[in-house]
Every structure is written in structure tokens, then in C-alpha cells.
Amino acid sequence: xxxxxxxxxxxxxxxxxxxxxxxxxxxxxxxxxxxxxxxxxxxxxxxxxxxxxxxxxxxxxxxxxxxxxxxxxxxxxxxxxxxxxxxxxxxxxxxxxxxxxxxxxxxxxxxxxxxxxxxxxxxxxxxxxxxxxxxxxxxxxxxxxxxxxxxxxxxxxxxxxxxxxxxxxxxxxxxxxxxxxxxxxxxxxxxxxxxxxxxxxxxxxxxxxxxxxxxxxxxxxxxxxxxxxxxxxxxxxxxxxxxxxxxxxxxxx
Ligand code: PEP
Numbered sequence: 001x002x003x004x005x006x007x008x009x010x011x012x013x014x015x016x017x018x019x020x021x022x023x024x025x026x027x028x029x030x031x032x033x034x035x036x037x038x039x040x041x042x043x044x045x046x047x048x049x050x051x052x053x054x055x056x057x058x059x060x061x062x063x064x065x066x067x068x069x070x071x072x073x074x075x076x077x078x079x080x081x082x083x084x085x086x087x088x089x090x091x092x093x094x095x096x097x098x099x100x101x102x103x104x105x106x107x108x109x110x111x112x113x114x115x116x117x118x119x120x121x122x123x124x125x126x127x128x129x130x131x132x133x134x135x136x137x138x139x140x141x142x143x144x145x146x147x148x149x150x151x152x153x154x155x156x157x158x159x160x161x162x163x164x165x166x167x168x169x170x171x172x173x174x175x176x177x178x179x180x181x182x183x184x185x186x187x188x189x190x191x192x193x194x195x196x197x198x199x200x201x202x203x204x205x206x207x208x209x210x211x212x213x214x215x216x217x218x219x220x221x222x223x224x225x226x227x228x229x230x231x232x233x234x235x236x237x238x239x240x241x242x243x244x245x246x247x248x249x250x251x252x253x
Contacts, residue, residue: 002208005164005231006248007040007125008238009065009093009212019047023054025241030059037231037251041238042093042125045079052087061090063125066099069112081113081120091123093233095151097170107150114151118159125164125233126151127212128191132171140169144187145194157199165191165209166233172213174235181222181229184211188228217246224251 014022023043030039040061043051051062068078084092094117095110110126117124128147130140144167152160167187172179179187188209196204211223212233223229231251237243 002206002230003164004037004251005040005061005208005210006035006037006244006251007042007061007063007166007210007231007233008244009096009233009235010041010043010238011065011098011235012044013239014044014047016047016050019043020050020054022239022241023047023051026244027054027059029241029245033245033248035248035251037248039248040090048084048089049087052089058090061123063090063123064092065096066094067092067113067117067122069109069116071116081116081122084117084122085120089122091125091164092117093125093127093166096127097129097168097173101170107147110151111154114155114163115159118155118162123162123164125166125210127166127168127233129168129170129173129213135169135171140187141190144191148191148194149198152195153198157203160195160199161203161206163207165207166212167191167209168212168233174214176214178214178216178219178223179211181226184223185226185228188226192228215247217243217250220247220250221252 040063042063042065045064064084068075068080072080094113099105114124130143134143169179192204208230210231210233211229215232215234216237
């Protein structure tokens with residue numbers, strides 16, 4: 001059975017007071033509801049320890065937004081898989097399109113990060129997706145297949161089962177433009193069949209593939225109802241409990 005997940009990526013938003021307030025609201029929400037999916041958040045790294053304190057019973061999975069491809073050492077500004085393991089974080093986003101766009105991350109970097117995360121028992125949420133130019137040129141299937149192969153195909157079957165993938169078309173992130181449920185479903189199915197071609201259908205069927213890109217309370221239900229979509233990675237709409245909780249509730253069992 002693959003995991004069903006709604007994850008919030010807070011990006012570089014919120015003061016410590018605002019972050020604490022939203023975490024406390026989320027805790028109370030989680031204590032009073034039984035969602036049909038796991039709920040994860042990726043707050044700024046500075047607030048990860050606070051998140052671990054607030055969600056002391058692991059009510060919500062706690063993720064970094066990125067982690068280093070190096071184990072330790074002179075890498076100013078970075079956080080390591082070891083550090084995340086030492087605070088008992090759940091995992092890390094890896095290869096988010098904003099990391100690719102502003103920090104030159106490639107799928108080879110992602111591959112090294114994913115391996116390190118898995119070695120430390122962290123869940124890597126590997127993000128991929130095509131740009132607008134690539135979609136307009138009809139290259140989206142090829143691009144996403146290639147990303148998936150470079151980032152993941154050095155893993156063993158045992159390792160890849162633990163990876164969560166987030167398909168996030170770059171043209172839909174933070175733009176208000178969402179892939180239609182059909183557009184998202186066909187790429188999710190394509191990612192799954194790419195994995196099945198190498199690791200077999202049984203392994204591919206176990207991997208959760210989330211959709212990300214302008215998911216909102218009013219479009220979440222239709223997106224989540226697609227057979228190969230196992231939840232969402234939510235940016236802007238994860239910053240307010242009202243929107244995020246409505247997206248969580250859009251997840252039908
Ligand atoms: C994201 O940053 O992963 C994302 C999907 O953002 P948004 O929901 O704001 O498009």
C-alpha cells in the first residue's frame with residue numbers, strides 16, 4: 001500500500017512567532033481530526049527543532065526543504081543528512097525547482113542527496129517536472145523520464161521503495177496555473193511506468209507520487225482522485241491553516 005500524503009512546503013516564509021502559531025494550529029487540527037492521509041510540513045531549517053518540539057508525538061512529519069550532497073565539513077550555509085537525523089527529522093525535500101533554478105541543482109546532485117538521505121534513514125521527497133518551454137516543445141514525457149532515471153536509478157529496489165516523488169511542473173509552481181487532473185495523471189503514470197521498466201511493477205506500485213503546482217482547496221479533490229496521484233506538495237496554500245486543512249480534507253480514502 002503506498003502512502004497517501006499532503007505535504008506543505010513553507011519555503012522562505014514566516015517569522016518565528018508566525019511559524020510557531022501555525023504549528024500549534026496544525027497540532028490542534030491534527031489532534032481533533034483523522035485525515036485520510038499523512039500530513040507533513042517542510043518549514044525553514046531554522047524552525048525544524050521547534051517543529052520537533054511541538055509535534056513531539058510525530059503527529060506531523062517534519063522535513064527540511066533541502067539538504068547537502070556532502071556528509072560534513074566546510075560547506076557554509078548547508079545542513080547535512082546527519083544533522084537532520086540527529087534531530088529526528090522525517091526527511092528532506094530534494095531537487096525542488098527553486099533549488100534547481102536559483103542554485104543550479106541538477107539531477108546528479110539530487111542523486112547524491114537522495115542516497116545520503118536514505119543512508120541516514122530519512123525520507124527523500126524527490127521533486128521533478130518540466131519547464132514551460134519543455135512542455136510547449138512537447139518534451140515533457142522525455143524530460144521527466146530522464147530526470148527520474150538520473151536521480152533514482154542508481155538505487156537498489158529496496159532503496160527506491162522508500163523514496164517519495166513529487167511531480168511539480170515548473171510552470172505551475174506559484175503561478176496559479178495548475179496542471180489539469182488529466183495532465184498530471186498522465187505524467188504520474190509515466191513516472192510509475194518508467195520505474196516499473198527498471199524495478200518491476202510491484203516496486204513501482206509502492207512508490208507514492210505527489211502532485212505539486214498551485215494546488216488549492218477548490219482543485220485538490222479532483223487532482224487527488226486520479227489513480228496515480230498519491231497526494232500533494234503544497235506551497236502557497238500551506239501557509240494558512242484554513243487552506244491547508246481544506247486540502248487535507250479533500251483527500252478521500
Ligand atoms: C511548491 O513550492 O512545491 C509548490 C507546489 O508551490 P505552490 O503550491 O505555491 O505552487
